[in-house]
Amino acid sequence: MSEFVARLIFPNGKKVEFEGPADITKETTEAIVNAANSSLLGGGGVDGAIHRAGGPSILQECRRIVSKIGTLPPGKAVITTGGRMQAKYVVHTVGPIYRGGRQDEAETLASCYRESIEVADDHGIRSLAFPSISTGAYGYPVVEAAEIAVRTVANSLPSCAHLELVRFVLFDIATCEAYVQSAEKFSQQVPPISAIFEKGPS
Numbered sequence: 001m002s003e004f005v006a007r008l009i010f011p012n013g014k015k016v017e018f019e020g021p022a023d024i025t026k027e028t029t030e031a032i033v034n035a036a037n038s039s040l041l042g043g044g045g046v047d048g049a050i051h052r053a054g055g056p057s058i059l060q061e062c063r064r065i066v067s068k069i070g071t072l073p074p075g076k077a078v079i080t081t082g083g084r085m086q087a088k089y090v091v092h093t094v095g096p097i098y099r100g101g102r103q104d105e106a107e108t109l110a111s112c113y114r115e116s117i118e119v120a121d122d123h124g125i126r127s128l129a130f131p132s133i134s135t136g137a138y139g140y141p142v143v144e145a146a147e148i149a150v151r152t153v154a155n156s157l158p159s160c161a162h163l164e165l166v167r168f169v170l171f172d173i174a175t176c177e178a179y180v181q182s183a184e185k186f187s188q189q190v191p192p193i194s195a196i197f198e199k200g201p202s
Contacts, residue, residue, distance in 0.1 A: 004167075004200040006180040008150075008187060010158045011194050016150070018179050020170030025053035027169055029127035031089035032082070033116050035134065038071040038094050040078075045136045046171075050090060054083030058090060075111030077119045089125060091116045095134030098141070106148055109134055113152040120163055127165040132175050142178045150182040154195060 004017040024032050024046060034050045037043045040062035042051040051058055061080035065072075072078060077093040093116050096108040112133050120128045133149065134140035153166050170176040180199075187197035 005176055006183055006197065006199050008154060008183050008195045008197055010154075012158060013164070014157050014160070015165050016153055016157060016183065017165065017167040018170065018176060018183060019167055020176030020179075021172050022169045023049075023171075024129055024131050024169040025049050025085055027129040027167070028086050029129040029165070029167055030087065031079070031091055031120050031123075031125045031127070032085070032087040032129045032169075033077075033131065033133070034090050034092045035131050035136070036072065036092040036094055038073065040066050040072055040092055046131045050085075054081075054085045054090065057081050057083040062092065075108040075115065077112065077115040079119050079123060087129070089120075089123065091119050091128070093133065095138055096140070098134065098139040101141075101144065105140070106144075109140065109145060109148050110152040113149055114156050117153065117156045117160065117163060117166070121160045124162045126162055127167070128163060129167045129169045132168070132170055132179070135175065142175050143182075146175075146178040146182040147185075150179060150186050154183075154186055154193070 006018045008016040035046045072094050074094045074096050079091050082088050093112040096105040135142045135145045184197050187195050
């Protein structure tokens with residue numbers, strides 16, 4: 001795990017960290033989030049990388065879930081084993097496909113982060129790593145997606161019973177910079193949000 005690039009620290013000690021460029025499949029958080037598709041059967045990008053790194057046990061659990069609930073709607077989340085990865089669990093969520101930035105797309109993206117945090121907290125998980133959901137093949141503009149992601153996580157994390165750390169594990173420098181800028185902007189909101197923004201060791 002590389003050292004954080006930046007972080008938000010809340011009065012109760014909970015943290016949101018930003019790390020990148022980095023590979024989410026190598027994360028040491030208790031759970032990682034997979035930007036899945038509705039079939040839960042693996043795909044490209046982060047989804048394919050997680051299935052390859054975790055091995056067949058993840059796909060087996062995904063198939064069991066789909067046989068019970070059908071395909072997973074965008075904005076919802078479910079949890080499986082982490083298979084062979086260091087992370088014990090994978091939370092799978094389906095982001096929206098970007099079609100011009102309608103309000104329902106923004107709400108669906110926010111729901112991905114809220115629901116993933118809720119599922120993790122319900123399972124007693126203390127640390128969770130997110131990729132940048134929907135900004136790859138689904139085409140969501142990174143700057144817009146970063147603002148939604150940072151705001152949603154920062155509003156959801158402080159009230160969690162178990163979850164103490166959320167880490168954004170971002171694939172490239174440009175994406176990481178967009179998330180860090182969103183975090184800094186969030187910490188400067190008026191009225192002020194009681195979160196301290198810190199840059200990591202350079």
